[in-house]
Amino acid sequence: MKVNTGSHGARRYVMRRRRYKHSEKKVGASPGTLIYVGQEIDYKTKIRRIDYNEAAYTVENIKRLASCSRPDDASDIVSWVNVDGIHEPSVIERIGQQYQLHSLLLEDVMNSQQKPKVEEYDGSYLFATLKMLYFKPASEELDSEHLSFVLGKNYLISFQEERKADLFQPVLDRIQASAGKTRRNGPDYLLYALMDLVVDHYFVVLDNIAEKLEGLEDCIIQQAAGQDTLTHLYTLKRELTLMRKAVWPVREMLSRLLLEESELIRPTTIPFLRDLYDHVVQVLDSIDSYRELATGLLDVYLSTLSNRMNSVMKTLTIFSAIFMPLTFIVGVYGMNFDNMPELHTRSGYFVVLGVMAVLTVLMIIYFRRRRWF
Structure with missing residues (x-):
């Protein structure tokens, strides 16, 4: 979302959405x-493996996929494989072979249009x-990134669609600092930590949208809105709709994780998932509130335009009402008849002007008393 400043102090917003055509090869x-x-991405996939427990941790940049093997189920070390880039089928296929992942799962990993969901395989x-x-940061455009996670008994694989920045760096920093509960818990808690980071970003996006709604509200109330205000409101409503479309399935995901007893989710992680569920519900409530606010602002804006039009029409009507009798008088005495005694009166011209002036003043007084202007 891009923010500019208009000539009347109104802030202008430009939102762009990434549109992907479904591949014809599909x-x-x-x-x-x-x-x-x-x-389209023009760089190679980056893979990083982080092995840790409460006592120690190691970070390794994987250059040979053969070294990215599945850990032993009896090991007490949690293995986190972070894959930055989902655009190379050979890499994703090799990881799937190493961890014996289902082909439909790998297909969903590479499809950035896949809606949020959770599934357990046997x-x-x-x-x-x-x-x-x-x-x-540079353009303030609202953007989205497709993320996928595979949770095993003592490992977690995370797939990032994007390109340059590592979105999970804050969690890695916590592991390296040996702070908090991440190092003391299993991969299910790591999954919670990464999902919590995603939900935290939802609140950041909502704060940004709220700020822009407040800017538009001020412009509308102060009657400083430009002609593009309607476009900005519709754009905000569309972005809120798209955001709700992305967040709503997350609520269903967490609800399913809480209701279904999975051996991969430990009882100690359930309270954290429940808290995350509450945060998602709060995000959805805020989205609905902002959508209603945007609809209300749209109604106020249209009402303001209607009032302005009514004011203009009322002013034009008053002027028309004042000049209508004057035009009638001028039309009558503009007729070319010889038998019109007033035309031969010495002071007839000044009398007619006086009558027109008195008539104008009387009509203005009448309109003022009726509070028409």
Whole structure:
């Protein structure tokens, strides 16, 4: 979302959405075919593995996929594999082979248009996907990123769609600092921590949208709104609708994780997931409130335009009412008849002007008493 300043002090907003055409290669392809659907990316996938427990941790940048093997189930070390880039089918397929992941799961990982969801595969691993929403620092455009997670007994694989910045760096910093509960808990808590980071970004986006709604509200109330105000309001409503479309399935995901007893989710993690569920509900409530506010502002703006039009029409009507009898008088004495005694009166011209002036004053007094202006 881009913010500019108009000539009347009204802030202008430009929102852009990334639109991806569904790949033509998808049409007719067999289920599980790995085809990337998303923004074009021109760099190689980066893979980083973080192994940790309460006592120690190691961070390794993976250059050979053969070294990114599945950890031993008996190990007490949590293995976090962070994959930055989902655009290379060969890389995603190799990771799937290493961890014995279902082909349909890998297909959802590479499809950035996949809606958020959670699925469990035979109790051996759990798959979750959702959308990260944020504003780009330079242009303040509202953008989204497709994220996927595979949770195993003692490992977690995270897939990021994006390109340059590591969205999960704050969680990695906590692991390296040995602070908080991340190092003392299993991969299910790590999944919660990453999802909590995503939900925290939802609040940041909402704060930004609230600020822009307040700016538009001030412009409308102060009658400083320009002609593009209607476009900005519709754009904000569309962005709120898209945001709700991305957040609502997250509520269903968390509800399913809380209701279904999965062996991969430990009882100690349930309270944190319940708190995360409450945060998502709060985000959805805020989205609905802002949508109602945007609708209200739209009604106020249209009412303001209607009142302005009514004021203009009333002013024009008053002028027309004043000049109508004057035009009638002028029309009568403008007729070319010889038998019009007033035309031969010496002071007839001044008398008619006086009558017209008195008539104008009387009509103005009448309109003022009726409070028509």
